[in-house]
Amino acid sequence: MLIGLVAALALGSGQARDPAPTILSDIIVNAPPNEARALGFIDRVAAPPSGRRLARWERSLCVSVAGLDAAYAQFIVDRVTAVGASVGLDPGQAGCRPDVLIIFTADPDAAAGRLIDEDLETFRPVRYGATDRGEAALEQFQHSDAPVRWWHVSAPVSILTGEVMMGMEDGPAIMNAPNASRIGASTREALQRAIIIVDANQIRQVSFGALGEYLGVVTLAQVEPGADLTGYQSVLNLFAGSPGQRITDWDQSYLQALYRARGDQLRYVQQATDIAERMAERAMRSGTMPDSGESRD
Structure with missing residues (x-):
């Protein structure tokens, strides 16, 4: 599907010990200061589809860049895959x-509109939700004035086999997974694809390495836009x-x-609390919560 989108554009490509209440999704969590700070970060940045858990890529990541000369495109591919390798x-x-x-394009609204018009199912494979953030979010994606806009599609996959457990045809989402136990779910959320559009007119003042x-x-x-x-x-x-600003300890700790x-x-x-606990444990091992934001070289 993404291959078809590249062709449609006809562009060049390169391959946080005093308990304190913290509010998260209407649930109050008592957490140590480090964990509470991590929860605050997650609450601001995480953006899964409504009613779903956060998704992540499975095993490997194949990146394609369009709209840049080959050398610059490969630089971006290398930066993104390096973050993935971490x-x-x-x-x-x-x-x-x-x-x-x-x-990368000088007319991001037009590029987004064209991609959506020509292949809506790539953006919304299940029109009634579950795999993406919905129609209103897609409208925002198409008409955003942000320097960078992104769209993720995810799906539940089997904990045991990694097989997609949802019918991806147009219509109500069909779950094929057996019922979850009270201890754990039988599925996890896996990212299936991502489309990211960079407004070439708004990136001239930023470091290209930082952009990557x-x-x-x-x-x-799955990051909350804005x-x-x-x-x-x-x-x-x-x-x-x-x-x-380069990638920081906060970013690495979260990822x-x-x-x-x-x-x-x-x-x-539960997932967000698990992530926050791991961030706090990492901070305890290193002796500090990553507040300084020292960048990686």
């Missing part, structure tokens, strides 16, 4: 079928007055915890 994802081999399409790492984070995680991360050091602040958290949590709030 959480254990293998880079796609030469000629792999793209999971991620990153488009920013794209890596929004590729690997998330207010004031008070957190993150590469996601790249377009919020930090044009040289590592997301990709190591249990996949069979029954609800999003």
Whole structure:
């Protein structure tokens, strides 16, 4: 599907010990300060489809970049796959079928509109939800004024086999998985594809290396567009007055915890708590919560 989108564009491509209440999805969690701070970050940044858990890529990641000269496209591919490798994802081999399409264009609204018009099922394979953030979010994606916009499609897969457990045809979502136990779900959420559009007119003041790492984070995680991360050091602040911001300990801590958290949590709030606990444990081992935001070289 993503291969078809590249062809349609006719563009060049390159391959956080005093308990304190923290509110998360209407549930109050008593957590140590480090864990509470991590929960605050997750609450701002995480954006799964309504009623679903956070998804992640399985095993490998194949990235394609369109709209840049080959050398620059390969630089972005390398940066994104390096972020993927940091959480254990293998880079796609030469000629792999793209999971991620990153488009650089001077007319992002037109590019988004054309892609949606020509292949809506790539964006919304199940028209009644469950795999994406819904019609209103897609409208926002198409008409966003952000420097970078992204769209993820996910699906529940079997904990045992990795097989997609949902009918992806147009119509109500059909779950084929057996009923979950009270202890754990029989499925986990897996990312199926991501489409990212970069407004070439709005990236001239940012570091290209930082941009590649920013794209890596929004590729690997379902991030809330326009998330207010004031008070957190993150590469996601790249377009919020930090044009040289590189990927930080906060970003790495979140991604590592997301990709190591249990996949069979029954609800999003359990998953978010698991991720926050792992972030806090990592901070305890290193002796500090990643507040300084020191960037990686």
